[in-house]
Amino acid sequence: MSAAATLAQDTEQGISVRGVNKLYDTADGGQVQALVDVDLDIAPGEFVSFLGPSGCGKSTLLHMVAGLLEPTEGVIEVRGTPAAAGRPDLAIMLQSPVLFPWRSVIDNVMLPVEILRLDPVAARRRAEDLLELTHLTEFAKKNVWELSGGMRQRVSLVRALVTDPPLLLMDEPFSALDEFTRERLNVELASMHDRLGRTTLFVTHNIAEAVFLSDRIVCMRPRPGEVIDVIDVPLPRPRTRGLVGAAETVALEGRVRAAIAEYI
Amino acid sequence: MTTTTATPARSVRTATTKARNRRRRAAGAVGLPALVLAISVGIWEAAARGGLVNEIIVPAPSDVAVELFGMLDEQYFWDATWVTLAETLAGFGIGVVLAWVLGTLLGMFGWARTAFYPLVVGFQITPRVALAPLFLTWFGFGLTSKIVMAATICFFPVLLNVMVGMSGVDPAARTLMRSLGASRWEEYVKLTLPSSLPLIFAGIKNAITLALIGAIVAEFVGASRGMGVLIKSLNFQLNVAAGFAVIVALMIFGLILYWLVELLEARIVRWRHHAV
Ligand SMILES: Nc1ncnc2c1ncn2[C@@H]1O[C@H](COP(=O)(O)OP(=O)(O)OP(=O)(O)O)[C@@H](O)[C@H]1O
Numbered sequence: 360m361s362a363a364a365t366l367a368q369d370t371e372q373g374i375s376v377r378g379v380n381k382l383y384d385t386a387d388g389g390q391v392q393a394l395v396d397v398d399l400d401i402a403p404g405e406f407v408s409f410l411g412p413s414g415c416g417k418s419t420l421l422h423m424v425a426g427l428l429e430p431t432e433g434v435i436e437v438r439g440t441p442a443a444a445g446r447p448d449l450a451i452m453l454q455s456p457v458l459f460p461w462r463s464v465i466d467n468v469m470l471p472v473e474i475l476r477l478d479p480v481a482a483r484r485r486a487e488d489l490l491e492l493t494h495l496t497e498f499a500k501k502n503v504w505e506l507s508g509g510m511r512q513r514v515s516l517v518r519a520l521v522t523d524p525p526l527l528l529m530d531e532p533f534s535a536l537d538e539f540t541r542e543r544l545n546v547e548l549a550s551m552h553d554r555l556g557r558t559t560l561f562v563t564h565n566i567a568e569a570v571f572l573s574d575r576i577v578c579m580r581p582r583p584g585e586v587i588d589v590i591d592v593p594l595p596r597p598r599t600r601g602l603v604g605a606a607e608t609v610a611l612e613g614r615v616r617a618a619i620a621e622y623i
Numbered sequence: 624m625t626t627t628t629a630t631p632a633r634s635v636r637t638a639t640t641k642a643r644n645r646r647r648r649a650a651g652a653v654g655l656p657a658l659v660l661a662i663s664v665g666i667w668e669a670a671a672r673g674g675l676v677n678e679i680i681v682p683a684p685s686d687v688a689v690e691l692f693g694m695l696d697e698q699y700f701w702d703a704t705w706v707t708l709a710e711t712l713a714g715f716g717i718g719v720v721l722a723w724v725l726g727t728l729l730g731m732f733g734w735a736r737t738a739f740y741p742l743v744v745g746f747q748i749t750p751r752v753a754l755a756p757l758f759l760t761w762f763g764f765g766l767t768s769k770i771v772m773a774a775t776i777c778f779f780p781v782l783l784n785v786m787v788g789m790s791g792v793d794p795a796a797r798t799l800m801r802s803l804g805a806s807r808w809e810e811y812v813k814l815t816l817p818s819s820l821p822l823i824f825a826g827i828k829n830a831i832t833l834a835l836i837g838a839i840v841a842e843f844v845g846a847s848r849g850m851g852v853l854i855k856s857l858n859f860q861l862n863v864a865a866g867f868a869v870i871v872a873l874m875i876f877g878l879i880l881y882w883l884v885e886l887l888e889a890r891i892v893r894w895r896h897h898a899v
């Protein structure tokens with residue numbers, strides 16, 4: 360088994376979500392319960408997917424772990440300290456790519472490096488490797504309005520990875536990608552995870568994607584947003600292309616689908 | 624970039640068709656307005672020469688042109704031009720800089736925006752040229768009252784656009800900056816300022832034409848030098864053709880100033896026609 364399993368006890372270094380509730384004030388003066396009583400421990404090096412229909416609070420939870428939102432109730436600790444924005448060891452890839460049109464592709468990628476004041480030379484090298492990996496090398500100097508929607512999402516992915524964060528939060532990173540690119544990037548992401556062991560929180564609507572990538576899948580349902588099941592994914596690592604469509608993978612996908620279908 | 628993968632023969636062909644299309648479009652962009660201009664001037668000329676309108680009240684374009692070319696050799700014309708342009712540019716510069724600084728401060732603090740916004744909109748819809756007589760009594764006959772008028776008239780549209788631009792920043796982009804722990808200053812420099820530049824430039828383009836209006840109106844109200852003074856005195860002498868010539872010169876200077884601002888905008892806001 361991977362390092363993830365041996366470190367699993369060491370929750371101090373992972374992420375802990377304790378009794379978290381989130382209420383939003385709505386525009387009409389009411390309140391909406393976005394999350395109810397979420398308890399979760401994520402070990403260092405673990406890959407956890409959040410799966411559930413639209414509006415079940417996946418983005419809300421991710422934003423709270425990144426310190427962008429305060430829980431209404433409960434505590435979130437990240438590597439032993441309360442969740443807070445602006446830490447160099449955590450990167451969040453937002454649901455929309457948000458690229459700045461006044462910056463070229465490579466300059467967009469380098470934005471976190473500038474703000475977090477990281478070593479620009481090492482980061483630049485990493486940025487070039489990542490652009491290569493996402494087939495964007497020849498677009499590095501381009502304007503972002505010259506890119507397709509899927510390409511923009513890939514740039515946003517590269518920007519999240521450029522700081523080489525031990526903690527990675529991704530909000531539906533591949534939703535605008537075509538099936539082929541998505542599958543290829545999933546395989547890349549899996550191999551990157553096997554190599555680097557980043558703690559990863561991954562939001563998706565896609566069951567196959569969640570199964571292929573994850574150690575555990577947190578299944579959620581909306582209104583109010585709550586965790587209905589946490590399913591272990593005992594597929595072997597390293598995760599390679601061969602696992603896509605394999606019998607055990609398909610069986611697990613069926614289990615996850617059944618777990619969610621029960622509630623919807 | 625798009626032609627790098629094409630065969631040489633094809634890329635040459637696409638290059639020539641591209642060039643031809645561009646030439647055709649350019650010819651249309653210049654030719655069409657030129658044609659419209661030529662026809663309107665032609666009709667005007669015919670109307671004046673044919674006695675359809677009184678030539679003393681509406682002079683023929685050819686007479687205006689003769690007057691204009693005559694003026695180009697006259698020292699008094701260039702003196703007036705210099706005075707008016709100096710007033711316009713000084714007022715424009717002062718108005719834009721003050722509006723930008725104040726707008727940024729107001730835009731940075733939510734409470735300040737809420738407090739001052741109605742006041743700003745109120746001033747924006749007040750006809751500011753109505754202040755010209757007041758400025759004359761306050762600042763006198765010289766250049767100062769004209770500069771103040773020009774600055775006042777271009778101040779509010781820029782102020783308003785700076786504030787609106789700052790509040791129009793994509794919330795997701797703000798979230799991104801916050802996730803990186805950007806300071807207030809970094810957020811302003813790397814996000815808010817560039818993202819509001821298209822609107823700020825729209826305000827500035829508005830301001831440059833308004834500044835010229837402000838200077839001329841202030842000269843009408845009371846001055847001893849400038850193109851406004853020149854127009855007034857030529858009209859008093861019933862030298863309407865010469866008056867028209869000064870107006871045409873004003874139009875040309877206004878166009879040049881506007882075009883310079885547009886040039887600056889095109890260099891800075893390269894993404895203005897591209898929503899991302
Ligand atoms: N700023 C907000 N103000 C009020 N309500 C909000 C706000 N943001 C989210 N909500 C509500 O909270 C709930 C959860 O939203 P959230 O964006 O976390 O869902 P999600 O699971 O990420 O959905 P999706 O898959 O569509 O992205 C929804 O009911 C939504 O309407």
Ligand SMILES: [Mg+2]
Pocket residue numbers: 417418419454530
């Ligand atoms: Mg979401």
